[in-house]
Amino acid sequence: MELGPERCDALLRFFGELPEGDLTFIKEEVTDPETVRSWATGDSAGGRWVAVDTGGEGGDGRDDVTGYVAVRPLPGWSDHVGEVRLVVAPSRRGSGLGRELARQALVGAVSSGLSKLVVEVVAEQGAALALFTDLGFSGEALLRDHIRGRDGELRDLMVLAHHVSDTWSGMDTVGVADELGAPAG
Numbered sequence: 111m112e113l114g115p116e117r118c119d120a121l122l123r124f125f126g127e128l129p130e131g132d133l134t135f136i137k138e139e140v141t142d143p144e145t146v147r148s149w150a151t152g153d154s155a156g157g158r159w160v161a162v163d164t165g166g167e168g169g170d171g172r173d174d175v176t177g178y179v180a181v182r183p184l185p186g187w188s189d190h191v192g193e194v195r196l197v198v199a200p201s202r203r204g205s206g207l208g209r210e211l212a213r214q215a216l217v218g219a220v221s222s223g224l225s226k227l228v229v230e231v232v233a234e235q236g237a238a239l240a241l242f243t244d245l246g247f248s249g250e251a252l253l254r255d256h257i258r259g260r261d262g263e264l265r266d267l268m269v270l271a272h273h274v275s276d277t278w279s280g281m282d283t284v285g286v287a288d289e290l291g292a293p294a295g
Contacts, residue, residue: 113159113160118150122146123174125140125141125178129200131259134260157218158178159178159211159215177202179214181224190226193230194219212245219274225275226272226274227272228271229247230268230269232257232265232266232268233252234266239268242270252267252268
């Protein structure tokens with residue numbers, strides 16, 4: 111579901127419960143309440159979705175966020191490009207939730223008129239690389255020693271891209287776009 115003000119506290123709990131190692135690879139200050147609340151209002155609203163388990167763990171009556179995805183349009187001359195950011199709770203990894211959220215991001219990005227999506231993945235995150243590759247992303251860059259983890263260790267960063275027009279063109283070829291009622295490539 112789209113992120114709204116009513117989900118901010120649950121999203122803050124979600125980020126606050128992530129392992130320290132996961133926080134290393136998130137660009138934004140996700141544990142800062144002002145940052146997270148700003149996402150649900152104003153110019154930052156839209157293009158952010160959360161997966162929620164209602165009722166919380168143990169039946170405590172509160173909603174728990176189990177995943178988060180955002181598509182953030184880049185500024186200026188790259189305003190046709192959206193950057194995808196995806197985080198899934200450790201307990202839900204491998205369940206298909208990440209794929210579901212990434213698909214939601216793709217649909218939202220196409221609906222908003224973006225023609226290219228990029229995602230940055232730490233090279234050692236094989237499951238994330240496989241997920242995005244399966245969704246039509248392909249490698250555009252390998253940036254060696256580009257990330258310094260909180261432990262001081264340098265890691266490689268992969269930049270994957272999804273060209274929307276290529277996908278729709280392929281769908282046109284086999285007639286899928288017609289079946290979906292989508293505009294031709």
